[in-house]
Amino acid sequence: MIRVENIHKSFGEHKVLKGITTVFEKGRTNLIIGASGSGKTVLLKCLLGLFHPDEGKIFYEDKSIHDMDDEEQRDLREHIGMLFQGGALFDSMTIEENVMFPLRMFTNKKRSEMLDRVNEVLARVNLENVNSKFPAEISGGMQKRVSIARAIVNKPKYLFCDEPNSGLDPNTATVIDNLIQEITKENDITTVVVSHDMNSVMEIGENIVLLKHGHLVWDGSNQDIFKTDNKDVTDFVYSSDLFKKIREVQLKEG
Ligand SMILES: Nc1ncnc2c1ncn2[C@@H]1O[C@H](COP(=O)(O)OP(=O)(O)OP(=O)(O)O)[C@@H](O)[C@H]1O
Numbered sequence: 001m002i003r004v005e006n007i008h009k010s011f012g013e014h015k016v017l018k019g020i021t022t023v024f025e026k027g028r029t030n031l032i033i034g035a036s037g038s039g040k041t042v043l044l045k046c047l048l049g050l051f052h053p054d055e056g057k058i059f060y061e062d063k064s065i066h067d068m069d070d071e072e073q074r075d076l077r078e079h080i081g082m083l084f085q086g087g088a089l090f091d092s093m094t095i096e097e098n099v100m101f102p103l104r105m106f107t108n109k110k111r112s113e114m115l116d117r118v119n120e121v122l123a124r125v126n127l128e129n130v131n132s133k134f135p136a137e138i139s140g141g142m143q144k145r146v147s148i149a150r151a152i153v154n155k156p157k158y159l160f161c162d163e164p165n166s167g168l169d170p171n172t173a174t175v176i177d178n179l180i181q182e183i184t185k186e187n188d189i190t191t192v193v194v195s196h197d198m199n200s201v202m203e204i205g206e207n208i209v210l211l212k213h214g215h216l217v218w219d220g221s222n223q224d225i226f227k228t229d230n231k232d233v234t235d236f237v238y239s240s241d242l243f244k245k246i247r248e249v250q251l252k253e254g
Contacts, residue, residue: 001026002047002158002190007056009042016042017053018214027188029181029204033195033236034211040194043211044162047192048080049073060158078106081156081189083147083180085163089135095122095146096131102154121149125179141172145179152183159184159191165200177203198237201225202246210236226250 002024009017016039024030024047032040045051047058049065058065060076068076081102089098096118103114122128125145135143144164151159161180165173181204184191193200201208205222210232217232225233226246 001061002192003059004043004047005057005059007043007046007053007058009039009046009051009053016214017046020056020209020211020214020216022209022216022219024190024192025207026190027185028206029184029191029193030207030209031193031195031201031205032209032211033201033205035236035239036196038211039214040196040211041162044160044192044194048082048160078154079157081151081154081159083144083151083159083161083164085166089143089146089150091135094132094134095127095138098135098146099150099153102150106154117153118149121153122146124152124183125149140167141169141175144168144172144176148176148179148183152187152189155187156189159189161191161193163194163196165195165197170199173197173199174203180204181206 004020004022004024007017007020008015020043032043034040042051046053052066063072065073065076090101093101096115099118099121100114103109103117107114109117118131122130125148127142127145127149130138130142130146135146138146159180164176164180168176177200180191180193183189193204195201202222205225208220208222208225209216210218212232218228218230220228225237227250228234
């Protein structure tokens with residue numbers, strides 16, 4: 001569980017986050033959604049400790065990240081998996097080396113043990129016989145699955161995903177969304193996904209926070225999103241024609 005209390009963040013005169021308070025729950029996919037420029041990535045970077053908020057606190061379980069000593073911060077980093085926008089695999093490394101990278105960084109495991117774990121997570125994301133390939137030799141969807149395997153190889157307690165579907169076709173995007181959700185449940189991970197994709201909202205939006213101009217303007221689930229009259233939500237949903245129609249049907253059916 002990650003708890004965020006009254007986070008403010010400005011860059012110069014530009015106030016980007018204006019008092020965000022929320023809880024990202026364990027064993028759930030928590031979505032941060034909102035229009036471009038609403039502050040999603042800045043919030044994610046605050047959670048990761050990459051930006052220091054001007055005001056407010058962030059707690060991992062009961063411990064504020066701002067009060068952690070070096071060892072506690074290192075321990076936390078070991079428990080964080082990150083799925084970057086675009087995958088961010090190392091082009092010059094094989095798939096096996098890419099996935100093994102966090103184990104080499106953070107553990108003292110023997111190579112054979114690391115290899116077993118790498119093969120286990122590659123199998124989990126339904127990728128076999130790709131160990132010796134390079135990222136450029138596999139499809140974008142497969143690259144994304146390798147990135148997921150790398151993000152979970154060290155058994156994270158927290159998984160952060162920044163626009164995990166960018167650049168993928170809708171079918172592959174759904175596969176990736178579902179994989180993130182399944183892995184979250186199987187391992188009881190606190191997963192935070194930044195997205196502006198309505199399909200993801202529908203597929204995996206168990207806990208959603210909607211940001212607008214740096215304010216948290218709504219939170220709820222993908223079930224609630226079609227029932228609420230909150231104008232910021234309907235504006236967001238209505239920006240997609242397809243979902244405008246789905247919402248109308250859902251409202252009719254009660
Ligand atoms: N390092 C920075 N320095 C100055 N301004 C920044 C910095 N990072 C972000 N911003 C500003 O903060 C605002 C919010 O940016 P952010 O990247 O969080 O938006 P976002 O909601 O993730 O948008 P998108 O969906 O387009 O990625 C933007 O106006 C951006 O220019």
